[in-house]
Amino acid sequence: MVDYIDDWPEEISNGTVLVMVKFLDYALDTIGDNPSAVDAFMYRLLHSADYSMAKFSVKHFTDFFRGLKKIEIILSGVDMPSNFSKYIDRIHHLINSIEPFRQMANIGTDEVVPQHKSLYFAANVRGNYKTEVQELIEIYSRLDAWYSMALAVKKYNLHFPEFVESEHPFFEAKGLYHLLLHNPVPYHLQMSPEHNFLFLTGANMAGKSTLIKSVGSSVFLAHIGMGVPATEMKLTLFDGLISNINVVDNIAKGESFFFNEVQRIKNTVLKINDGKKWLVLIDELFKGTNVEDAMRCSLAVITGLVKVKTSLFILSTHLYEIGEELKDLPTIAFRHFETTVTEEALSFSYQLKEGISKDRLGYVILKREKVVEMLERL
Structure with missing residues (x-):
């Protein structure tokens, strides 16, 4: 048409x-x-x-x-x-x-x-x-x-994807970008049963959430017969897409942020345990508890999810420390977005790179926005 x-x-x-x-x-x-x-x-x-x-x-x-x-x-x-x-x-x-x-x-x-x-x-x-x-x-x-x-x-100059028949989930995209960005930096990403879990790290504003949403929106568009924001895309048909993004608390029900995070993960586990192909997107797992507890919970979730070979997972986190304990798991691919700091100024390349990021920029951003200076004047 x-x-x-x-x-x-x-x-x-x-x-x-x-x-x-x-x-x-x-x-x-x-x-x-x-x-x-x-x-x-x-x-x-x-x-x-x-x-x-x-x-x-x-x-x-x-x-x-x-x-x-x-x-x-x-x-x-x-x-x-x-x-x-x-x-x-x-x-x-x-x-x-x-x-x-x-x-x-x-x-x-x-x-x-x-x-x-x-x-x-x-x-x-x-x-x-x-x-x-x-x-x-x-x-x-x-x-x-x-x-x-x-x-x-x-x-929007979208391109139609190619669906491939396979018993196992597969996703490959070249020149992938988020449709709402005016000047996007494209990604190249491939996921398969051999590397079905993407462990994504990087500082705030480096691009983690944008990548996750780019993948999710492109897979959704492909499944409704639309062109996708990528120069090339090959994928299998997925039975469902699960997103754990923007989890919130529920004051009316008395449910905390962390409780709802746990419930979302619980529901995810229940759904993907059916042998069907799922794409699971998790952005900033367990932000609602302390760092030590979040690391322990995250390790438990990740080591459990990688057992499911019929699904693909993308998980972003600030808890880069747990990456060392996950390196022996062969199906996990480690990618990160880097940030350059020069005289308290931040520069983001938005390029997806191999490895784990150890950037900690919260205080730098606080200082750059003059919040520290304002607090000292109180």
Whole structure:
């Protein structure tokens, strides 16, 4: 559909469909199935408000059918998947087999519709063919959604991924970036059963969360048939995506931040223990407890999760110390984002590199933002 964006009909808008839907349920006084010019004159005289409503609505119906016919013509000769082409075939059948639909589809943009024809169309779309009209509205809604997706692919220069068949989960992306960044630094990332766990470290603002969200959003987009923000991407079909990001406490339930972190991990373990392919994203594990406790809990979680070979995991953490205890686990890949500090100024390359980061920049940021100086003046 990307190749036909510029040819897409402009007749149909959200307002067009809204008017049609409202008219189908409008309490309109009865109109005959095939009113004559005299009938139309009398109806306009005796039911002026309803006549005005019918005439106004029929203009939108003619725009709708004209637009559907253009879509059908544009895509009729295109080689498409069966689940797509069946809708185009259905449009063709309904417009050409139902006389009022065929006539409305052939009415020109500025063509004046006679009074009796307006009432004829109004009566038929509400009475004899209401079900078919509703079906066509549903079909157009699907096509419009796909058109919007195609428009996004073209506007943001997205690329369609390649799905590979494999019993084991696989993900590889080149030139991957976060869609919301204006000047992103692209990543190259590969994950497989041999290295199914990415242990990600780096200072605050270095790019850990952005990488995790880039992977998650790209996999989601791939699974709904969209292009992805990457120059190349290969992946298996995943059965689900689990994110442990932005966990919060719940005052109403009396649940602490740490308790909810534990519950999210518990739910993750319950889900991935089914032999299906999962992509699991965990950002800053166990921030809700002290460092020593967080390290112990993190080690327990990581050494447990790596046993699951049917899933891929990305986990970011500030607790670089536990990396030493994980180095003997062959399926863990260690990556980091580095930060350069010069005269209390910070510089981030946002390049994904091998190894573990040991950067501790909290105090540097506090000092750079003049908070330390402000505190000393108190």
